[in-house]
Amino acid sequence: MITVEQALQHIKNITVQQPKSLVQMSEALNCVLAEDIHSPINMPPFRQSAMDGYAINAHESNHYLLVGEIKAGDNSQFELKRGEAVRIFTGAPVPDSSNAVVMQEKVQRLDDNKILIDGEVKAEENIRPLGEQIQKGEVALREGDKLNPASIGFLATLGLDKVIVRQAPKVAILYTGNELVEPGTPLDYGQIYNSNSIMLQSALYELGCKSVEIHHCMDDLSSTRQKVASLLDDNEVLIVSGGISVGDYDFVKDALEYNDVEEVFYKVKQKPGKPLFFGRKDEKLIFALPGNPAAALTCFYVYLLPVIQRALGAEDFALERQYLPLKEKYEYKGGRALFLKGKRTKNGVEILEGQSSAMLHTFALADSLIYISGEKSNYDQGDLVEVIKIK
Structure with a gap:
C-alpha cells in the first residue's frame, strides 16, 4: 500500500499525450488547444461605434450639419468636414474623418439636417479603435488552453470555424456486479441500480472525452478476463468500476494480470478509495476504481482527472x-x-x-x-x- 502523495507522484510522472486533430468549432467545447492560435484579423476590423449616436468632425461650435447615416453592416465611407456629422448606430463603422461619437441622449435634433450637442465632447469618445480587442498576428489563445463557450465565441469573432486540438482518448467503462441493474427497470430483492457508469461517463464528457462506452460484466472470472481483453484492444483508457477489492467474487485484479496489465500502484492509504488500481499496457491506461459510488468519484477527481487532462495537453491538468x-x-x-x-x-x-x-x-x-x-x-x-x- 502506498500513500496519497506517492500515488499522486506516479500520476504526475505520466507522459502520455494524445495526437492532434482538426475539429469544427461547433464540436470543440471542452477540447484542449494543440497549437497557439494567432489572430488572422484585427478585432474590431475597423473603427467601430460603441453607441447609438452621432459621429462628428469636431469644431468650435456645438452646432453640426447632419450629412448622412451609417447603420451596422453599411460600407458607406463619409469624408466629414469640420462641423459635419452623421447619424450612427452601435457596431457601425466610424468614418476616418470623425474624431468622436456623441451618444444620442446628448444630442438635440433642430431640424432634418442640423443637430445641437449638449456638453463637452472628448476626443475619440465612444469609438472602438481598430484592433482594440486583438491585433492581427497576436496570440489569441495558447496551446494547452481549454475551450469554453466564451473562448469559442472569441475565436468565432476572429472568423475561425475550425481549430487544432488534442484528440480525446477513446474510453471504455466496465462496471462489474451481479447485483446491478439499469435505472428505469424494476428492482428485485437484493438488487441495486447501477449509478457509477453514467456518473463516470458524465465526468469524462465534462473533460472533453467524446467516445465513452459503457459495458457490464457479471462476477465471473472467465467473463471478466474476456471482457477486459476485448476492451483493451479497442480503447486507449479502460476504467473498471467494482471488483477490485479482495472478496471471493472480486476478479478484476486477476483479469488485469491475466491480460498483461503492468501495475503502477494498487491500494492507497486513504479513505474512501483504498482499493484503487492504476496500471498500463503499452500506451494504454487502466484504472480500477472501488465499487462504492462516492469512493469511485473521489478517486476519479483526485487521480483519473489529472491523467485525462494531461493526456489532452491541458495546461492546468489538476483541480485547483x-x-x-x-x-x-x-x-x-x-x-x-x-x-x-x-x-x-x-x-x-x-x-x-x-x-x-x-x-x-x-x-x-x-x-x-x-x-x-x-x-x-x-x-x-x-x-x-x-x-x-x-x-
Missing part, C-alpha cells in the same frame, strides 16, 4: 487546491488520509454530513473535497485544511 479555515472542530482517530465532502463558505469550508463511501447525496451537494492527511488527528475551528475545488 487552496487552504481554507474549517468551519467547525473535527476529530479523526484513523491512520489513513481522508477525502471529505465539503462546501465552501464565505469564512472557510464546512464538512458535510453523510461521508459514507456508498452515499452520493452528500457528493451532489458538495463543491469541494477536504483533504485530511492523517498526520494530525484533531482539528480546531479555524484550522487551515487543504481543499480541492470540484465545482
